Amino acid sequence: MKVKCQRDWLLTACQLVGVAVAARTTKPVLSCIKAIAQDDALFLMATDLEIGVRYELRGIEVKRAGAALLQPNKLISILRESSDADITLDSDENGTLVRTSTGRFNLPGGDANEFPDIPAFDDGGQYHEINAGLLRSMIKRTAFAADKTEATARWAVTGVLWEAEEKKARLVATDTRRLALTEGVADVHGGVKDAKTPSHLVPQKAVQLLERSLADDGELIRIVLKPNEAMFQTGRALIHTRLVEGRFPPYRDIIPKKPGVTLAIPTAEFLSRVRQAAIMTDDESKRVEFKFEPGKLTLNAQGGADHGSGEVTMDLPDYQGGEIDIAFNPQYLIDMLRAVESEPTLTLEMTDGQKPAVFRLGADYLYLVMPLTG
Amino acid sequence: MAWERIHGHDAIRRQFQAAFARGRLGHAYLFTGPSGVGKRLFALELAKALLCESPLTPLTACDHCSSCALVTAETHPDVHVSRKLEDKNEYTVDVIAEVCKFLQLTPTRGTRKICLLEDGDDINEQSANKFLKNLEEPYPGTTIVILSTSADAQLPTIRSRCQIVPFSPLGAEAITKILAENEITDRAKADRLVRLAGGSAGQALALSDDAVWDFRATLLQALGSPRIASAPLVEKWSEFVESAGKESPAQRARASVVLRLLADLLSQAMRLAHGGGGDGLEPMEAEKLQRFADKVGVDGLVELLEKCVEADYWIDRRVQLPLLAELVVEKISRSVA
Numbered sequence: 001m002k003v004k005c006q007r008d009w010l011l012t013a014c015q016l017v018g019v020a021v022a023a024r025t026t027k028p029v030l031s032c033i034k035a036i037a038q039d040d041a042l043f044l045m046a047t048d049l050e051i052g053v054r055y056e057l058r059g060i061e062v063k064r065a066g067a068a069l070l071q072p073n074k075l076i077s078i079l080r081e082s083s084d085a086d087i088t089l090d091s092d093e094n095g096t097l098v099r100t101s102t103g104r105f106n107l108p109g110g111d112a113n114e115f116p117d118i119p120a121f122d123d124g125g126q127y128h129e130i131n132a133g134l135l136r137s138m139i140k141r142t143a144f145a146a147d148k149t150e151a152t153a154r155w156a157v158t159g160v161l162w163e164a165e166e167k168k169a170r171l172v173a174t175d176t177r178r179l180a181l182t183e184g185v186a187d188v189h190g191g192v193k194d195a196k197t198p199s200h201l202v203p204q205k206a207v208q209l210l211e212r213s214l215a216d217d218g219e220l221i222r223i224v225l226k227p228n229e230a231m232f233q234t235g236r237a238l239i240h241t242r243l244v245e246g247r248f249p250p251y252r253d254i255i256p257k258k259p260g261v262t263l264a265i266p267t268a269e270f271l272s273r274v275r276q277a278a279i280m281t282d283d284e285s286k287r288v289e290f291k292f293e294p295g296k297l298t299l300n301a302q303g304g305a306d307h308g309s310g311e312v313t314m315d316l317p318d319y320q321g322g323e324i325d326i327a328f329n330p331q332y333l334i335d336m337l338r339a340v341e342s343e344p345t346l347t348l349e350m351t352d353g354q355k356p357a358v359f360r361l362g363a364d365y366l367y368l369v370m371p372l373t374g
Numbered sequence: 375m376a377w378e379r380i381h382g383h384d385a386i387r388r389q390f391q392a393a394f395a396r397g398r399l400g401h402a403y404l405f406t407g408p409s410g411v412g413k414r415l416f417a418l419e420l421a422k423a424l425l426c427e428s429p430l431t432p433l434t435a436c437d438h439c440s441s442c443a444l445v446t447a448e449t450h451p452d453v454h455v456s457r458k459l460e461d462k463n464e465y466t467v468d469v470i471a472e473v474c475k476f477l478q479l480t481p482t483r484g485t486r487k488i489c490l491l492e493d494g495d496d497i498n499e500q501s502a503n504k505f506l507k508n509l510e511e512p513y514p515g516t517t518i519v520i521l522s523t524s525a526d527a528q529l530p531t532i533r534s535r536c537q538i539v540p541f542s543p544l545g546a547e548a549i550t551k552i553l554a555e556n557e558i559t560d561r562a563k564a565d566r567l568v569r570l571a572g573g574s575a576g577q578a579l580a581l582s583d584d585a586v587w588d589f590r591a592t593l594l595q596a597l598g599s600p601r602i603a604s605a606p607l608v609e610k611w612s613e614f615v616e617s618a619g620k621e622s623p624a625q626r627a628r629a630s631v632v633l634r635l636l637a638d639l640l641s642q643a644m645r646l647a648h649g650g651g652g653d654g655l656e657p658m659e660a661e662k663l664q665r666f667a668d669k670v671g672v673d674g675l676v677e678l679l680e681k682c683v684e685a686d687y688w689i690d691r692r693v694q695l696p697l698l699a700e701l702v703v704e705k706i707s708r709s710v711a
Contacts, residue, residue, distance in 0.1 A: 027447075027448060027449050029447065029449050030449060047451070049449075049451040050475075050479060111447070113440070113443050113447075114443065114444065114447035114449050115449065116444050116449055116450065116451050117440070155474075155478040158478075203479070227480070228480040228481055228482060228485070229480065229482055242451070242479040242480045242481070242482050243479065243480040244478055244479060244480070245477075245478050245479065245480055245513040246478065246513070
């Protein structure tokens with residue numbers, strides 16, 4: 001393979017693809033980026049066998065088509081240190097020669113056939129498109145609620161459930177103590193899945209990588225959900241991921257249908273009060289008592305014997321409902337409130353201190369959190 | 375090549391092919407048998423056959439498709455090969471967590487995924503507990519293979535969840551073929567390696583190094599001498615073991631080979647002590663061993679053989695190798711004195 005391409009293009013591509021390079025692996029080939037040159041394009045790909053990224057650089061001068069393995073760290077350093085407009089990569093079975101106007105760098109290579117290729121984007125006529133800005137917001141508001149402990153008994157909840165329906169896409173995440181659900185407008189092509197299709201549980205790692213890859217708010221992201229894989233085509237790259245096996249809990253069943261009380265909560269003020277109250281919790285209790293009464297909310301935190309206690313109040317002039325005593329892990333509220341910080345108010349629905357509380361943002365966002373009992 | 379590269383286990387191959395044809399392939403297998411008989415090779419060939427994109431016949435890999443190339447390179451996304459960390463005695467929980475993670479993700483290139491655990495003897499209870507749920511009920515299309523020296527070495531919780539596939543030591547013909555494939559065609563050398571290998575092609579190949587035979591001559595020289603000076607022999611032993619490489623596994627494998635050589639010499643001495651002939655020994659070698667056997671006696675030889683077995687056990691338990699050399703050489707030296 002021999003190509004001549006613009007240095008800054010290649011640098012950007014290597015940096016983006018480099019995030020999928022396996023961090024610690026016993027397989028040296030997976031610590032490399034695979035480059036394939038053909039026609040006027042250079043394809044760069046990296047994978048850790050769970051997720052893969054494929055990046056396409058067009059308008060490349062391909063002097064000799066072929067494939068090569070490139071060491072990302074060294075190559076990125078060379079590209080960063082050089083000030084040339086163009087750079088040449090010349091690869092053979094022994095390695096790659098990187099040529100700049102002032103230097104020659106020999107990078108060791110490897111057998112490119114040992115590298116598992118990232119498949120090209122294939123929508124098979126069934127895909128949906130979401131605006132990048134909206135998708136970023138949807139991911140930000142849900143992914144944090146997925147289970148991060150990777151406990152063996154409930155792996156399914158380590159993924160983010162991704163569903164596409166007519167004209168909308170839905171993301172749901174839960175760790176069984178809280179659940180975040182968001183819906184957004186999507187342009188669905190080729191029909192929607194039927195009830196027999198297994199759930200598409202996208203690993204958190206893939207969702208986070210996708211969020212980081214969304215650059216321009218206006219671009220449309222094309223998403224394909226297949227039984228065993230998901231693909232996300234952004235303007236710059238294709239992200240490919242395997243899915244998490246298993247069945248996602250029947251989340252619709254746990255969302256309360258008829259709440260006892262509904263009240264509006266000012267987001268920023270509520271976040272501030274919860275954070276203040278959380279100061280006095282300790283690692284063991286992680287508990288803040290919320291007392292809702294007409295016109296007022298009182299938050300009480302009581303740590304262990306030597307930890308002290310705290311009380312924080314907040315005015316709720318519009319609340320004229322009955323008294324409700326309910327306790328939450330404050331971190332569960334802080335995580336959600338940070339994700340929706342830009343919204344002025346939230347709606348809170350509660351029944352009593354034993355039943356789940358639901359925060360809503362219009363019809364498109366729901367965050368359910370289980371109260372602490374006992 | 376496909377299955378032809380697996381020697382001596384045709385019956386097991388046929389058993390798998392029959393189960394595959396009937397759609398009765400199990401989800402978890404425990405391959406048991408001595409090390410070096412081809413369990414790992416068989417498991418990888420099985421993975422290749424299961425994932426091959428254009429199999430020649432059912433459960434026979436084509437060896438040409440990209441899937442076969444990736445399995446051979448051990449970079450197939452649907453094959454996970456797991457082993458304990460080099461500096462650990464046992465499978466740590468985080469290594470098993472990686473296994474669990476693999477088993478919880480969908481396959482990418484097809485509908486099957488294969489997980490191979492190489493050091494099955496070293497799965498401790500804590501790691502096993504983390505893994506049992508996956509082992510008992512993996513998702514459809516999953517095949518788990520655990521390699522072990524013996525079913526008894528497994529925790530009952532693992533054993534009961536796997537189909538046990540015993541791999542026997544290889545016959546002389548199979549080992550000779552494997553040696554020939556590794557360009558060891560000298561008949562006398564091959565016969566000697568086959569005899570020493572104890573049914574393990576891995577041991578036969580490890581013993582084929584000329585340096586091993588040079589060291590065997592050193593051992594033989596020491597055994598045949600009237601007095602055995604411990605310190606120089608321990609030093610030579612340690613130097614030879616360290617020459618295997620900087621890495622601990624290579625040195626431990628070499629230490630195991632040394633013990634096998636010594637055990638073979640002691641067995642030959644035992645045979646001579648009982649009036650038998652030396653099997654494959656040259657006259658000079660037989661003479662030295664006869665002298666040694668006369669001095670030590672049958673009971674002494676039995677004790678020395680037991681010491682070799684004990685030392686071999688400790689190799690796997692990460693005892694410092696120079697200490698093991700000292701332990702064995704001191705015992706020999708005292709026996710002669």
